[in-house]
Amino acid sequence: MKKSILLTGTAGFIGSNFVPYFLEKYPEYNLVNLDLLTYAGNLENLKECEGNARYKFIKGDICNRELIEFIFNEYDIQGVIHFAAESHVDNSIKNPGVFIQTNVNGTFTLLDAAYKYWMEKPFTWKPKYQDCRFHHISTDEVYGTLSLDPSDLFTESTPYAPNSPYSASKASSDMIVRSYQETYGMDTVITNCSNNYGPKQHDEKLIPTIIRRALAGESIPIYGDGKNIRDWLYVLDHCKGIDLVYHTGKTGEVYNIGGRNERTNLQIVDAITTILDQRVPKGKSYKELITFVEDRAGHDRRYAIDATKLESELGWKADENFDTGIVKTVEWYLKKYH
Numbered sequence: 001m002k003k004s005i006l007l008t009g010t011a012g013f014i015g016s017n018f019v020p021y022f023l024e025k026y027p028e029y030n031l032v033n034l035d036l037l038t039y040a041g042n043l044e045n046l047k048e049c050e051g052n053a054r055y056k057f058i059k060g061d062i063c064n065r066e067l068i069e070f071i072f073n074e075y076d077i078q079g080v081i082h083f084a085a086e087s088h089v090d091n092s093i094k095n096p097g098v099f100i101q102t103n104v105n106g107t108f109t110l111l112d113a114a115y116k117y118w119m120e121k122p123f124t125w126k127p128k129y130q131d132c133r134f135h136h137i138s139t140d141e142v143y144g145t146l147s148l149d150p151s152d153l154f155t156e157s158t159p160y161a162p163n164s165p166y167s168a169s170k171a172s173s174d175m176i177v178r179s180y181q182e183t184y185g186m187d188t189v190i191t192n193c194s195n196n197y198g199p200k201q202h203d204e205k206l207i208p209t210i211i212r213r214a215l216a217g218e219s220i221p222i223y224g225d226g227k228n229i230r231d232w233l234y235v236l237d238h239c240k241g242i243d244l245v246y247h248t249g250k251t252g253e254v255y256n257i258g259g260r261n262e263r264t265n266l267q268i269v270d271a272i273t274t275i276l277d278q279r280v281p282k283g284k285s286y287k288e289l290i291t292f293v294e295d296r297a298g299h300d301r302r303y304a305i306d307a308t309k310l311e312s313e314l315g316w317k318a319d320e321n322f323d324t325g326i327v328k329t330v331e332w333y334l335k336k337y338h
């Protein structure tokens with residue numbers, strides 16, 4: 001008998017990279033995909049899965065308690081991997097309310113429905129559901145910002161210090177997940193990942209914006225002085241990390257996932273425009289389109305992950321480094337935008 005796993009937010013960037021990978025790797029699972037299809041969700045991202053009998057898509061809101069309970073009952077859900085979120089920091093500055101609604105209330109609704117479906121009471125599982133796990137996908141942004149000292153890295157014990165409404169909403173959701181583990185004995189795991197890049201990311205994010213605007217001959221906006229540092233991870237390496245933690249992570253634990261590939265935004269735009277200059281030369285360099293714009297409010301200076309726990313305890317290792325991953329990424333967007 002196949003097991004049904006509920007995946008949320010899979011029409012977005014990371015989820016839509018995860019589903020085909022997971023569907024192919026685990027023939028013993030049925031995947032029930034719940035996504036509200038906000039502006040960030042696109043079913044085109046999941047087209048390759050549509051014909052698969054083990055893939056089911058449901059359009060709906062993670063805040064809709066009735067719907068969530070219906071899905072647990074109807075499909076006998078025995079695991080949750082929760083990607084759904086409002087995820088764009090700039091939007092959270094303009095319109096924080098929806099971030100609290102989806103990221104905090106939505107996570108609570110899912111967790112509480114899972115608890116009631118899988119468990120009789122605190123620390124007592126219904127017999128059939130003893131192996132059921134809730135995996136919450138989160139971000140390194142919950143830890144706040146780092147100094148420029150290269151040895152200063154986010155570990156799983158770094159205190160939370162979220163700075164944007166987005167990261168504060170994700171930090172809150174992490175805390176609610178933790179409380180269900182501590183108070184009710186639910187089997188939860190949390191992964192906090194650094195910035196992802198790769199195919200299927202929404203146009204609004206940095207790397208697709210750089211490629212799209214460069215190809216259109218438009219200015220490429222870079223915030224502030226361009227020296228903000230992020231730790232970039234190829235999306236499929238994140239998916240492999242999630243798979244590993246979901247299946248082998250210790251209950252109640254948090255794992256950081258990061259590529260040890262710190263880059264400033266200027267290095268990112270330089271790498272991409274160098275590839276574009278070689279792949280689709282236009283007479284003058286794409287670098288001439290780079291334009292500095294007013295910095296994002298409260299823009300965190302540096303994020304960098306120490307992934308030692310995931311590497312040493314579970315044996316995870318990124319397959320791509322930034323130089324290999326960015327070439328694959330640009331190739332994918334060239335097909336989309338060119």
Ligand SMILES: NC(=O)c1ccc[n+]([C@@H]2O[C@H](COP(=O)([O-])OP(=O)(O)OC[C@H]3O[C@@H](n4cnc5c(N)ncnc54)[C@H](O)[C@@H]3O)[C@@H](O)[C@H]2O)c1
Nearest residue numbers: 009011012013014036037038040041061062085087195196
């Ligand atoms: N992108 C990154 O670099 C990154 C890094 C670390 C962690 N994360 C986390 O990974 C997860 C996925 O990120 P992403 O980049 O794929 O995001 P995304 O914005 O591309 O996709 C989010 C998806 O969630 C769906 N959604 C939004 N609100 C919903 C709701 N109320 N009910 C159901 N579905 C809803 C959207 O329609 C969309 O398909 C998020 O939890 C994010 O915080 C992202």
